Every structure is written in structure tokens, then in C-alpha cells.
Amino acid sequence: MKRALVAFVSVAVLIGGTGSAGWAQTSQSAANSSLPKITGCTAKGHISFFHWGDKNTDKGFRQAISAAEKACPGLTVDNQWDQGNYDTDLKTKIGSGNAPDLFMLDGAKRIAQYASQGALANLNSFVKRDKLNLKKTYVPQCLPQMQYKGKTYGMMLACSDQQLLFYNKDMFKARNVKFPTDKWTYKDFRAAAMKLSGNYSVPGDPTSKLRFGYVGSTDDFAVQQYIWQWGGDWTNKAGTTCTLDSPAAAKGLQWWVDLKYKDHGAPTAQQAGSLGDKVSGFRDQSFAMSFMGPWAMNYTFGKSPGSTVTPVKFKWGVVTPPKGLKNNQTLVASTGLVVYSKSKNKNAAYWLAKFESLGKGGQVYAAVGDDTPGALALYKNKAVKKEFGSIIGVQNKAYKTARRPVQLLNYDQFYSAVANDLSPMWSGQTSAADATKKACTDAKQYLNP
Amino acid sequence: MAVGAQAAPVDKGSNQHRQEMLWGYGLTSIWLIGFLVFSAAPIIIALFISFTDWNPIRDGAFWNARGNGVSNYKIFLADHRYWHAVWNTIYYSVGSVGLVNVVSIPVAVLLNQKLRGINIYRTIAYLPAIMPAVATVLIFRMMFQPSSGFISWILTRLHIQCDPSQLTCNPYDWLSNPRLTMPAVILVSTWALGQTMLIYLAGLQGISGSYYEAAAIDGANTWEQFRNITLPLLTPAIFFNVVIGLIGAFQEFTKFIIWSGGAGGFSGGPSDSLLTLFTYSYEKGFEDNLMGLATAMAFGLFVLIGIFTVINFVGQRRWVFYQEER
Numbered sequence: 001m002k003r004a005l006v007a008f009v010s011v012a013v014l015i016g017g018t019g020s021a022g023w024a025q026t027s028q029s030a031a032n033s034s035l036p037k038i039t040g041c042t043a044k045g046h047i048s049f050f051h052w053g054d055k056n057t058d059k060g061f062r063q064a065i066s067a068a069e070k071a072c073p074g075l076t077v078d079n080q081w082d083q084g085n086y087d088t089d090l091k092t093k094i095g096s097g098n099a100p101d102l103f104m105l106d107g108a109k110r111i112a113q114y115a116s117q118g119a120l121a122n123l124n125s126f127v128k129r130d131k132l133n134l135k136k137t138y139v140p141q142c143l144p145q146m147q148y149k150g151k152t153y154g155m156m157l158a159c160s161d162q163q164l165l166f167y168n169k170d171m172f173k174a175r176n177v178k179f180p181t182d183k184w185t186y187k188d189f190r191a192a193a194m195k196l197s198g199n200y201s202v203p204g205d206p207t208s209k210l211r212f213g214y215v216g217s218t219d220d221f222a223v224q225q226y227i228w229q230w231g232g233d234w235t236n237k238a239g240t241t242c243t244l245d246s247p248a249a250a251k252g253l254q255w256w257v258d259l260k261y262k263d264h265g266a267p268t269a270q271q272a273g274s275l276g277d278k279v280s281g282f283r284d285q286s287f288a289m290s291f292m293g294p295w296a297m298n299y300t301f302g303k304s305p306g307s308t309v310t311p312v313k314f315k316w317g318v319v320t321p322p323k324g325l326k327n328n329q330t331l332v333a334s335t336g337l338v339v340y341s342k343s344k345n346k347n348a349a350y351w352l353a354k355f356e357s358l359g360k361g362g363q364v365y366a367a368v369g370d371d372t373p374g375a376l377a378l379y380k381n382k383a384v385k386k387e388f389g390s391i392i393g394v395q396n397k398a399y400k401t402a403r404r405p406v407q408l409l410n411y412d413q414f415y416s417a418v419a420n421d422l423s424p425m426w427s428g429q430t431s432a433a434d435a436t437k438k439a440c441t442d443a444k445q446y447l448n449p
Numbered sequence: 450m451a452v453g454a455q456a457a458p459v460d461k462g463s464n465q466h467r468q469e470m471l472w473g474y475g476l477t478s479i480w481l482i483g484f485l486v487f488s489a490a491p492i493i494i495a496l497f498i499s500f501t502d503w504n505p506i507r508d509g510a511f512w513n514a515r516g517n518g519v520s521n522y523k524i525f526l527a528d529h530r531y532w533h534a535v536w537n538t539i540y541y542s543v544g545s546v547g548l549v550n551v552v553s554i555p556v557a558v559l560l561n562q563k564l565r566g567i568n569i570y571r572t573i574a575y576l577p578a579i580m581p582a583v584a585t586v587l588i589f590r591m592m593f594q595p596s597s598g599f600i601s602w603i604l605t606r607l608h609i610q611c612d613p614s615q616l617t618c619n620p621y622d623w624l625s626n627p628r629l630t631m632p633a634v635i636l637v638s639t640w641a642l643g644q645t646m647l648i649y650l651a652g653l654q655g656i657s658g659s660y661y662e663a664a665a666i667d668g669a670n671t672w673e674q675f676r677n678i679t680l681p682l683l684t685p686a687i688f689f690n691v692v693i694g695l696i697g698a699f700q701e702f703t704k705f706i707i708w709s710g711g712a713g714g715f716s717g718g719p720s721d722s723l724l725t726l727f728t729y730s731y732e733k734g735f736e737d738n739l740m741g742l743a744t745a746m747a748f749g750l751f752v753l754i755g756i757f758t759v760i761n762f763v764g765q766r767r768w769v770f771y772q773e774e775r
Contacts, residue, residue: 088735095508271618274595413737424719427625429626
């Protein structure tokens with residue numbers, strides 16, 4: 001009995017010690033839908049935190065920072081909200097010797113780039129010290145975007161599928177088209193897009209005007225998704241060879257060009273100008289279908305508390321992305337909180353990153369509809385469930401076919417060169433085969449070494 | 450000292466001289482310090498940066514950058530996109546300055562008439578010049594929207610293009626057709642011709658009326674008077690406007706960025722049709738993080754402006770006439 005009591009006490013002390021050394025999410029708190037409790041603060045001093053988002057996001061972060069300062073006496077945080085061009089402003093800050101200690105960074109596009117150039121602090125030692133099991137803490141589909149060459153550089157604030165298929169039920173009804181399902185293929189998608197295109201009115205907008213089935217996005221995520229569905233990619237896995245000119249990639253892109261210029265299921269470049277993009281055009285009911293991430297709750301539907309856009313008046317639904325004709329994969333992206341490599345207070349910055357991603361910050365970021373959390377525990381949180389309840393189930397299904405963009409160290413430059421050369425293709429002036437060949441020639445200088 | 454009396458020379462070693470010198474330096478120091486801090490120092494630093502491979506993400510502040518000699522200059526001179534940008538810069542500058550001046554002269558002539566309420570017309574003509582460029586370009590962008598813009602509406606009514614409300618119609622695309630983007634931006638530049646027009650107006654008012662009286666006695670009609678009196682005597686103003694206009698046009702940035710949809714991800718517009726030296730330098734610096742190369746390219750632009758200004762000054766001897774010379 002005595003030995004059993006000693007063993008029990010030892011185990012209890014051990015668990016308590018582990019919790020206080022790092023973070024502890026009690027099963028009790030999860031069951032109560034409250035936030036995970038982040039303990040063991042060793043951070044002291046003053047640090048700066050730089051982030052993007054709308055005024056609602058900023059307000060949320062201010063609350064989260066207050067909570068962090070309360071949880072960690074001796075820590076003060078200078079909250080810096082960027083309302084301009086975040087990427088340019090961040091580079092300017094770093095270049096002028098005024099870099100923030102902690103900042104938000106796009107996981108799909110930039111963490112690898114910044115890490116490869118030595119701008120980010122390797123967080124491995126902190127993670128190890130806190131005995132943080134990353135795979136059990138964060139959404140595993142996005143976790144590699146927080147890492148580069150085996151080292152962890154970011155605490156995941158948000159992770160989401162970027163290609164969920166949102167559709168306008170009113171427009172489908174107006175054209176007598178069946179709603180999309182999770183079993184749809186791109187053939188079904190094209191057939192519906194064609195039927196949904198033409199001059200007609202909808203209940204919320206009685207004006208008969210030219211509307212389209214699909215918005216026809218040509219952004220970097222859309223381009224990759226288009227290519228993947230036909231078994232291609234724009235580079236090899238290592239990012240060292242441009243494969244955009246492969247027959248599969250060209251075929252994938254040509255399919256979407258044809259959807260615009262032959263099938264008229266999406267607007268041509270000439271028609272698209274006044275119809276808005278995948279957010280505004282979908283809001284205006286110019287398009288019946290749009291591929292978006294969970295952030296649509298805030299920026300498209302105006303559903304989130306404090307959203308800066310008015311709520312839409314039409315009924316909408318969401319399903320997993322249609323299955324590709326050769327491949328079935330969907331793009332996931334994430335946002336990380338990263339510590340500047342030359343920060344004088346890396347420990348405090350790391351602690352705040354952990355606090356924000358696992359606790360109040362992640363909850364706030366999700367609750368204002370910016371994105372679904374990166375931390376698994378936050379999916380049990382009431383505010384998160386309330387905000388994304390209708391999407392989380394669909395997203396979880398989509399995660400089964402999740403795929404991440406190749407980690408390109410010059411992602412922006414590579415895409416910039418590609419976009420430039422694909423532009424005549426999207427305008428119907430050249431074929432995908434010709435455009436992709438030129439794109440590979442011009443973009444190869446930005447491939448990984 | 451009485452008015453008109455000559456001031457006595459001040460001894461250089463005297464207290465008065467020292468005091469005057471101090472006052473002189475004191476009063477000019479504000480400007481001098483401003484020039485040194487805000488003009489001379491940035492130019493020197495920029496020149497230094499152009500000989501480094503400064504990458505802000507990798508190096509942090511510029512003084513951590515590594516020198517790389519004249520590599521940046523070699524890189525951009527061998528870059529085909531750079532030369533495409535040079536061509537676009539010249540295309541825009543010559544096109545916009547030419548068009549603005551061609552339109553401004555008749556407008557100035559019209560506003561030089563002795564009409565009732567002429568000052569109101571002059572004010573209206575000048576008003577666009579005080580509008581922010583961003584707002585102007587955004588409004589024109591809406592007007593040039595291929596399917597719903599005002600320009601598109603006119604072209605449709607004139608049966609120059611198909612009806613954009615039809616599913617299969619592809620109207621003229623002033624925003625993403627590489628052949629139409631630059632002409633559209635050049636057209637937009639005529640909107641703010643107030644400054645140029647004002648200088649012509651001042652030039653016109655400086656032409657003596659006796660020339661026109663003499664020409665009228667000789668039987669010259671209005672066109673002949675314009676061609677043989679107004680235009681030649683306006684050449685100093687034309688020269689001034691062309692020089693100032695070209696310097697400004699070579700450095701144009703806002704129109705291209707806004708026309709192509711904003712700074713984020715600017716890649717020269719459709720098929721690089723809006724890639725100019727300034728926007729290319731911006732792309733290299735703020736998107737590719739190659740600040741050294743971007744700065745070297747900026748010096749390339751400086752040289753190009755210099756060449757055009759010298760050509761203007763050398764060439765003006767052949768076509769600029771001053772009233773005093775006549």
C-alpha cells in the first residue's frame with residue numbers, strides 16, 4: 001500500500017512538473033471547451049509583435065496580449081498592427097534594423113524562405129525544453145510548413161484548406177442545378193459551371209445580369225490546384241526543377257482556360273474585370289461557385305463577430321473540393337508565429353508565440369473568422385466551434401487529401417515570373433503549352449539551389 | 450546708411466565680418482543640414498548599396514551587406530527584362546509627355562481668350578492636377594473596365610466592340626491585354642495636364658500683342674498666326690515642359706502599380722507591358738529582396754534621365770526661340 005502510494009505521488013509530481021515546465025492542456029479544460037492553460041512562463045522583458053489582419057484581428061490580438069502579460073508578469077509586449085503591405089513593411093522593418101521580435105508569417109510561402117536566409121530563430125531547443133509534442137499539438141497536415149530542413153521555425157497560429165468549394169444555393173436554384181456534393185468530380189463542376197453562366201436574376205438580386213458558374217481564379221494557390229488535379233506540379237518535390245511545362249501541367253491549365261473561352265463556364269479575362277474576385281464577386285452573386293478557405297466566414301460572408309463586411313443575404317453551402325480527373329489533392333496553407341533570429345529576447349518571443357498559438361491568440365484569431373486554428377486543442381473551444389462549426393467537418397474530410405505547395409525559397413519571385421508568363425494564356429492569347437514553356441524558362445532562376 | 454549710398458568694404462579680419470559670416474552660415478545651415486541629411490547622404494548610401502548584395506531578410510540593416518563590386522551593374526545590363534523596361538519607360542515617357550503637351554497647348558490657347566468667367570474655366574481645367582494620383586488612376590481604372598466601364602459603354606454604343614452583356618463577348622481589355630495597357634495609362638496621364646497648361650498659359654500671356662497686330666495687317670489668318678507667331682514664341686515653354694515632363698515621366702510609379710491592381714505581387718503587369726525602370730527596380734528591391742541590384746538599377750534610371758536631359762538641352766538650340774532673339 002505504502003509503495004503504491006509513493007508510486008502514485010511520484011507520478012502525480014512528474015505530471016505536474018511536466019505541466020509547469022511547458023504547456024498543459026487538461027482534459028477537464030478541453031471538456032469544458034475552455035482554453036488550454038499555458039503555464040511555466042519564464043519570459044521577462046519587453047518584446048515587439050508584428051501582425052496583419054483587419055481592425056477586428058488587431059483588437060483580438062490586443063486582448064490576447066493582455067492575457068499573455070497577465071499570465072506572465074514581467075513580460076510587456078508592443079503590439080504592432082500592419083495596415084499596409086505586410087510583406088514589404090516587414091522587409092523594411094528588418095532592413096532598417098527595426099525588426100520585431102515576433103511576427104506572423106505565411107507558412108506555405110515564406111517561412112522556408114526567411115529561414116533559409118537566416119532571419120528566423122530555430123525553435124528546436126525551446127520545443128525540446130518544453131517537451132512539446134508538435135505532432136500531437138498542431139494540425140499535422142500543416143506542420144511541415146512550420147519547419148525547414150528538420151528544424152522548427154514557427155508556432156502554428158492557423159491551418160486550413162484553401163480550396164473548399166463554396167456555392168450560392170440561390171443561384172443553383174435559379175438555374176435549376178443540383179447542389180454540389182463531396183463526390184463531385186471536375187466534370188460535374190464544369191457541367192454545373194456552364195449551366196450557371198448566362199443572363200439571369202436571383203431572389204436577392206432581381207436584376208438580370210451576366211453571371212457565371214465559377215469565378216476563374218488565377219492566383220498562385222488556384223494555379224497549383226489546377227495543375228495538381230491532372231497529376232502535374234510546377235516544380236519537382238525538391239523545388240529544383242521546373243515542371244510547369246510538363247504535359248500534365250499544361251493540360252491542367254488548358255482545361256481551365258477552355259472553361260473560360262470555350263465552355264463559358266467562367267468569365268474570360270476581358271469579362272472578369274468588373275465582376276470582382278473570388279470574394280467580392282461571390283458576394284455580389286456574380287459567381288455561383290468559389291474556392292476559398294475558412295476565412296470566407298469573415299471576409300466573404302460577414303458572419304464573424306465584428307466582421308468588416310456586411311452579412312450576405314443569399315443562402316450558401318460548402319463541400320470538399322471536386323475530385324480531379326487524374327489526381328485528388330487539395331491545397332492546405334498555414335500561418336506561423338516566428339521569432340526573429342537576431343531578437344535579443346528569443347525566450348520571451350517564443351513563449352508569446354506558444355501562448356498565442358495554443359491559447360488565447362489562436363482562439364481570438366479563429367473567433368474573428370480569420371482562419372481555423374493551428375492548435376488541435378482549440379477545435380474544442382466554444383468560440384471556435386461557433387465560428388467554424390459548419391466548415392470544420394467539411395475541412396476534416398478535405399484534409400484526407402491534403403497537399404502542401406513545394407517549399408520554394410523564392411516562392412514569390414517564382415510565382416511572379418510564372419504569373420507574368422501565364423497572363424497571355426489567361427487572356428486567351430496563347431496556349432497553355434506555349435505559356436508554360438516560357439514560364440519555366442523565366443522562372444528557373446528562382447528554383448531552389 | 451542712406452539709400453543709394455555704397456556700403457563701405459568690411460575688413461575680413463574684423464568682428465563685423467566674423468559676425469556676418471556667422472549669421473550667413475547660421476541662416477543657410479538649416480538648408481545645408483537638410484540637404485546633407487535628406488539628399489546627399491541618401492545618395493551616397495544608395496551608391497554604396499549599389500555595390501553590395503544587400504538582402505534585408507538575410508543581412509538586416511544595410512551596413513551588414515557584403516560588397517560585390519560592379520556585379521549588380523553587370524547583372525541588370527545583361528537582363529533582357531531590364532531592356533524591356535527601358536523600352537517601356539521611353540514608350541511611356543515620350544507618349545505621355547507628347548500627348549500631354551499636344552493637348553495642353555490648344556487648351557491653353559482656349560483659356561487665353563478674353564471671355565466672361567474665364568477664371569472659372571481656368572480653375573476647372575487646373576482642378577484635376579490637384580487630385581491625388583491614386584484616386585485618379587483608380588477612377589480611370591473603373592472607367593476602363595472591359596465589361597462595365599464607361600469607355601466600354603461608349604465603344605459598344607459606337608459598335609466598335611461587341612456587347613459585354615453577352616456570354617460570348619470579349620470586349621477590349623484595357624487592364625490585361627498587353628497591347629492596350631500602356632496606351633491606356635498614357636491616355637490617363639492627360640487627365641492631369643493642369644500644370645503643363647498653366648505654363649503655356651503664362652507663356653501665351655507673355656507674347657506681345659504687337660506681333661499679332663502686325664500679322665493681321667499683313668493678312669495672316671488665325672491658323673497662320675498660331676503657326677508662325679504663337680508656336681515659335683511658345684517654344685521656351687514647350688522646352689521647359691518637355692524637360693520637366695520627361696524627368697517626371699521616367700520616374701512614374703503610381704499609375705503602373707495601381708493600373709496593374711496594386712503593389713502586392715506586382716510583376717510588371719500583363720506580359721511585362723507595364724514594367725518600367727522604376728517598377729522593375731521596386732520589384733527587385735521589395736519583392737526579390739535584392740536591394741543592391743535594385744539600387745544599381747535606380748542609378749541606371751538616373752543615367753537614362755541624364756541622357757535625355759542632355760539631348761533636350763543640346764537639341765533646343767535648333768528649335769527653341771526666345772522673343773529677345775527675334
